[in-house]
Amino acid sequence: MRVLFFSSQTYDQDSFTSAAARHGLDLHFQPARLTEDTAALANGHEVVCAFINDDLNADVLKRLADGGTRLIALRSAGYNHVDLAAAKRLGLAVVRVPAYSPHAVAEHAVALILALNRRLHRAYNRTREGNFSLHGLTGFDLHGKTVGVVGTGQIGATFARIMAGFGCKLLAYDPYPNPELLALGATYLELPELLRQAQIISLHCPLTEQTRHLINPQSLAQLQPGAMLINTGRGALIDTPALIEALKDGQLGYLGLDVYEEEAQLFFEDRSDLPLQDDVLARLLTFPNVIVTAHQAFLTREALAAIATTTLDNITRWAAGNPQNLVEG
Numbered sequence: 533m534r535v536l537f538f539s540s541q542t543y544d545q546d547s548f549t550s551a552a553a554r555h556g557l558d559l560h561f562q563p564a565r566l567t568e569d570t571a572a573l574a575n576g577h578e579v580v581c582a583f584i585n586d587d588l589n590a591d592v593l594k595r596l597a598d599g600g601t602r603l604i605a606l607r608s609a610g611y612n613h614v615d616l617a618a619a620k621r622l623g624l625a626v627v628r629v630p631a632y633s634p635h636a637v638a639e640h641a642v643a644l645i646l647a648l649n650r651r652l653h654r655a656y657n658r659t660r661e662g663n664f665s666l667h668g669l670t671g672f673d674l675h676g677k678t679v680g681v682v683g684t685g686q687i688g689a690t691f692a693r694i695m696a697g698f699g700c701k702l703l704a705y706d707p708y709p710n711p712e713l714l715a716l717g718a719t720y721l722e723l724p725e726l727l728r729q730a731q732i733i734s735l736h737c738p739l740t741e742q743t744r745h746l747i748n749p750q751s752l753a754q755l756q757p758g759a760m761l762i763n764t765g766r767g768a769l770i771d772t773p774a775l776i777e778a779l780k781d782g783q784l785g786y787l788g789l790d791v792y793e794e795e796a797q798l799f800f801e802d803r804s805d806l807p808l809q810d811d812v813l814a815r816l817l818t819f820p821n822v823i824v825t826a827h828q829a830f831l832t833r834e835a836l837a838a839i840a841t842t843t844l845d846n847i848t849r850w851a852a853g854n855p856q857n858l859v860e861g
């Protein structure tokens with residue numbers, strides 16, 4: 533069976549090729565992002581393997597179905613980029629990787645917290661230039677601080693366990709409280725109250741119509757002045773331009789983003805020789821208390837291996853008429 537990978541990088545080829553031996557699938561790797569313009573590349577491929585910034589709108593899905601594709605195998609947990617109603621109408625099955633390594637993403641969120649707090653990004657640049665001054669590098673003890681976890685599923689719970697290890701007090705917001713968080717001593721609150729009480733807020737909920745722009749000018753105004761906000765969930769959880777005002781007036785003291793609302797046109801490519809056209813991102817990158825990583829939280833060896841194994845299992849199980857990890861609208 534022919535499988536075409538869109539948006540594939542060398543690390544995808546490495547992890548999938550190592551995992552593919554026992555699956556007998558014919559894998560083809562394409563660096564192009566899936567859009568209306570590139571969908572025709574999939575002609576004759578029964579399976580398309582897509583990533584988070586591939587565009588799976590109704591028009592793209594129609595082109596894929598017309599070209600003979602029958603299965604969309606997402607190599608991600610999130611599926612907010614797929615028009616599931618259109619897929620169903622077109623008879624396209626959609627499968628995903630519901631869990632690979634919650635540790636990968638949770639640990640990256642913690643890496644952003646530690647780097648922002650102890651200003652590692654600034655210290656790294658200083659010492660390389662022979663500047664050994666500590667001016668402006670004062671951090672705070674994480675021990676005893678209050679951390680708000682928004683979305684307490686697999687990643688949020690893993691993140692909460694790590695922060696509990698630092699001696700932080702945990703607050704949580706999720707329509708479905710997780711007993712594991714309660715066992716860690718977390719208190720579930722409504723979101724505005726969590727925002728008022730937490731010094732660090734980390735977003736781990738999926739992007740849905742309810743969570744789009746969960747963080748907006750009104751919710752930013754509820755934060756404690758100087759609070760830290762971390763987003764490793766999805767870019768559109770935050771109304772990004774609103775962050776600029778909150779950073780300028782100090783309401784937001786630290787910002788760590790691994791995801792960005794408009795990342796699809798930017799992330800995963802080396803654009804260092806091009807002028808950055810995105811003025812919001814360009815402004816965010818000027819703040820010394822902001823760190824942006826380009827959607828790399830998932831990028832550990834363990835996560836890549838698990839993504840490859842589950843995706844290939846999803847494809848072979850679907851081909852055998854016994855599908856798993858189906859996403860239904």
Ligand code: NAD
Nearest residue numbers: 610683684685686687688706708736737738764765829830
């Ligand atoms: P999960 O399904 O285990 O947990 C999601 C949690 O969010 C659930 O407990 C759910 O009840 C909760 N939730 C749903 N609606 C909510 C709302 N309105 N407010 C608050 N909570 C709400 O998912 P997970 O594996 O923990 O992943 C969480 C998200 O992380 C994914 O949806 C994805 O967008 C993101 N993610 C990012 C990366 C990355 O590399 N940056 C990698 C994987 C996943």
